[in-house]
Amino acid sequence: MSVDVINRVLDRSESRSHEDARNRIFRWLLFGASVLGLVVLTLLIADVLWSAYHGLVTFDIDVRQFLTATSSSRPGRAGFAANILASVLLIAMTAVLAFFLAVGCAIYLTEYAADGRLTRLIEANLANLAGVPSIVYGLLVLALIVNDAGLGSVILAGAIALALLIVPIIIVASIEAIRAVPDGVRDGAYAMGSTRWQTIRHVVLPQAMPGIMTGTILALARAIGETAPLIMVGTLFHATRYPVTTDPASWLYAPFADFSAMPTQIYTWTFLAQREFDALAALGIVVLLSVLVLLYAVAGVIRRRYETDGGQSHD
Amino acid sequence: MSGDSKAGFIGDEKLSADRRIDRWIRRVFFGCAALTIVTTVAIFLVLFDNAANYFFGARITELLAGATLDRQVSFTEFFTGTRWAPSHAYPSHGVLQIVWGTTVITVGAAFISIPVGTATALYLAEYADPSTRNRLKPILELLAGIPTIVYGFFAVSFVTPVFVDGIATYIVRPIGRAVHWIGTALPSTVGVAGSEVAIGATLIGAGEAMMAQYVGRYSMLAGIIVVGIMTIPMVSSISEDAMQAVPDDLRDGAYALGATKMDVSLGIVIPAAASGILASYVLAVSRAIGETMAVTLAAGFNANITFNPFEEIMTMTAYMVSMARGEAAVGTVEYQSLFAVGLVLFLLTLLMNVVNDLLKRRFQEAYR
Numbered sequence: 001m002s003v004d005v006i007n008r009v010l011d012r013s014e015s016r017s018h019e020d021a022r023n024r025i026f027r028w029l030l031f032g033a034s035v036l037g038l039v040v041l042t043l044l045i046a047d048v049l050w051s052a053y054h055g056l057v058t059f060d061i062d063v064r065q066f067l068t069a070t071s072s073s074r075p076g077r078a079g080f081a082a083n084i085l086a087s088v089l090l091i092a093m094t095a096v097l098a099f100f101l102a103v104g105c106a107i108y109l110t111e112y113a114a115d116g117r118l119t120r121l122i123e124a125n126l127a128n129l130a131g132v133p134s135i136v137y138g139l140l141v142l143a144l145i146v147n148d149a150g151l152g153s154v155i156l157a158g159a160i161a162l163a164l165l166i167v168p169i170i171i172v173a174s175i176e177a178i179r180a181v182p183d184g185v186r187d188g189a190y191a192m193g194s195t196r197w198q199t200i201r202h203v204v205l206p207q208a209m210p211g212i213m214t215g216t217i218l219a220l221a222r223a224i225g226e227t228a229p230l231i232m233v234g235t236l237f238h239a240t241r242y243p244v245t246t247d248p249a250s251w252l253y254a255p256f257a258d259f260s261a262m263p264t265q266i267y268t269w270t271f272l273a274q275r276e277f278d279a280l281a282a283l284g285i286v287v288l289l290s291v292l293v294l295l296y297a298v299a300g301v302i303r304r305r306y307e308t309d310g311g312q313s314h315d
Numbered sequence: 316m317s318g319d320s321k322a323g324f325i326g327d328e329k330l331s332a333d334r335r336i337d338r339w340i341r342r343v344f345f346g347c348a349a350l351t352i353v354t355t356v357a358i359f360l361v362l363f364d365n366a367a368n369y370f371f372g373a374r375i376t377e378l379l380a381g382a383t384l385d386r387q388v389s390f391t392e393f394f395t396g397t398r399w400a401p402s403h404a405y406p407s408h409g410v411l412q413i414v415w416g417t418t419v420i421t422v423g424a425a426f427i428s429i430p431v432g433t434a435t436a437l438y439l440a441e442y443a444d445p446s447t448r449n450r451l452k453p454i455l456e457l458l459a460g461i462p463t464i465v466y467g468f469f470a471v472s473f474v475t476p477v478f479v480d481g482i483a484t485y486i487v488r489p490i491g492r493a494v495h496w497i498g499t500a501l502p503s504t505v506g507v508a509g510s511e512v513a514i515g516a517t518l519i520g521a522g523e524a525m526m527a528q529y530v531g532r533y534s535m536l537a538g539i540i541v542v543g544i545m546t547i548p549m550v551s552s553i554s555e556d557a558m559q560a561v562p563d564d565l566r567d568g569a570y571a572l573g574a575t576k577m578d579v580s581l582g583i584v585i586p587a588a589a590s591g592i593l594a595s596y597v598l599a600v601s602r603a604i605g606e607t608m609a610v611t612l613a614a615g616f617n618a619n620i621t622f623n624p625f626e627e628i629m630t631m632t633a634y635m636v637s638m639a640r641g642e643a644a645v646g647t648v649e650y651q652s653l654f655a656v657g658l659v660l661f662l663l664t665l666l667m668n669v670v671n672d673l674l675k676r677r678f679q680e681a682y683r
Binding site for chain 2: 026029032035043047104109122135139195196197221225227228266270288292
């Protein structure tokens with residue numbers, strides 16, 4: 001390989017300026033390719049904002065109504081509030097289900113597991129799970145939970161699908177955060193006579209928690225935009241009613257309510273070939289992306305605040 | 316990591332109680348880890364079980380209990396038929412038609428994501444100064460973090476009506492008119508009797524075919540573009556990591572011999588990082604196969620084996636979405652077909668993931 005390079009360099013040593021031109025063109029090609037991402041991102045955001053603005057002006061959509069009413073098959077009356085509420089409930093349940101499972105698995109793999117065949121199997125399996133298409137998780141929950149267990153197409157079923165989807169992501173982030181805790185800290189605790197659990201609880205987890213939280217929030221940001229698994233689980237075409245009411249008793253039944261989350265409602269509106277629904281979809285996307293920006297900001301704040309304390313920097 | 320520091324103080328009552336708690340907690344955490352294995356096993360079992368229902372008219376459990384085989388859909392029809400319409404009045408179960416949709420979108424998207432992603436990675440790893448790098452990398456991360464449904468909306472509201480329609484209107488149809496005009500100017504056939512070549516007639520036919528290209532709400536090309544764009548960040552970020560891991564000694568050696576930056580990039584960095592770069596391609600392909608919402612809204616719902624990029628086409632995932640949206644009743648062939656298609660999809664991505672894993676391992680061994 002290197003001999004090949006030497007030969008090529010020697011061959012070309014006489015035509016330096018020609019060489020310079022080639023290098024410059026190559027450099028600009030690479031630069032052009034890497035700017036394409038920025039171009040697409042700009043187009044995408046401009047497209048969404050323009051569609052939303054266009055909708056507000058042309059179809060006279062009332063933003064207040066959009067944020068406070070339920071969806072409707074009549075675009076003039078449609079709102080996003082029931083979907084926002086369903087997404088909040090869905091993500092809260094997903095977070096509870098996924099967090100403990102994922103952190104428990106990460107602790108087992110980092111602190112308890114011996115480096116045996118079973119551990120390697122679990123780790124290889126995690127890599128595989130992270131590559132399973134999200135729609136397959138929806139299919140799994142559709143068969144097992146929705147139909148075989150008879151739970152129906154409810155928020156809890158959606159939350160289980162999303163939790164299964166993001167567990168591998170949280171595990172990977174948690175393992176990284178736990179491994180970043182220096183061994184010396186652990187050894188100090190063991191030297192004081194702590195058991196393994198005491199060491200984990202009082203020494204390792206407090207130090208690893210910012211990293212675990214950042215990973216969890218980013219995973220939830222992924223979950224809140226997921227559409228395909230929810231469609232497989234079965235969501236309402238239009239969320240024409242709220243999953244919970246103002247009656248506190250109804251909150252107990254929230255996991256068993258029919259629903260359509262933000263992304264599934266956006267899908268319905270985009271799917272319907274009516275200009276007015278396109279505008280509603282654009283407005284819905286503005287709300288969804290705002291939530292995402294908020295989540296990213298929170299994750300960024302946590303990361304920055306604890307970056308210096310943990311003694312490790314994230315590039 | 317700290318498995319060697321088991322405390323050795325025995326006899327203390329409090330300590331042994333703590334030890335017991337420790338053992339229980341260990342079991343709980345092991346349970347969490349085991350659940351991830353259970354998930355994989357459950358995916359396998361559920362897909363096979365329900366797919367068995369599709370092919371044999373009974374679930375695996377029912378078959379084991381002695382249910383009679385009732386061949387609903389034959390494997391021959393499934394794997395060699397060329398029409399996919401399970402819910403049609405005269406149903407047909409040739410999965411090739413939607414496998415084609417997935418294949419053509421995946422291959423087409425790779426033609427966008429692989430060159431652009433690799434070039435981006437090379438620019439970030441070898442050329443960009445730190446400040447440019449710090450500005451470009453977050454943009455790629457944002458691109459990867461945008462929900463797929465948003466790309467779907469982008470396809471319907473911009474890519475198809477502006478970009479794809481623009482190509483059809485301003486490039487393909489005018490070229491078609493020109494070809495048609497040339498065809499009419501030329502003699503219909505050229506050559507000696509017995510071995511004529513139908514030049515004029517062929518050109519007229521080709522021109523007419525190009526002039527007939529109009530874009531509807533969905534098109535294969537829109538699907539290819541959107542999926543291609545979505546998978547750029549996957550190629551670029553993993554390839555860049557692989558390129559960064561190439562030791563500087565190799566670069567310095569080449570520079571010392573007078574190599575230019577381009578020589579080093581193409582002759583040293585890319586070959587040295589090859590297996591890592593390949594792993595990123597495999598991952599991007601795997602994602603493209605499983606991609607659902609964007610491709611559904613971009614490429615559409617019409618199963619169709621075609622090479623025409625302006626035609627509507629249906630992928631496996633788009634079929635699953637449309638079928639789930641149609642509320643296929645449990646026990647119907649349509650419902651079971653979801654799992655047969657899902658099984659094909661799962662096995663395809665599993666294969667990709669295994670290849671990806673092998674490549675990654677090879678790369679890690681090279682630069683440990």
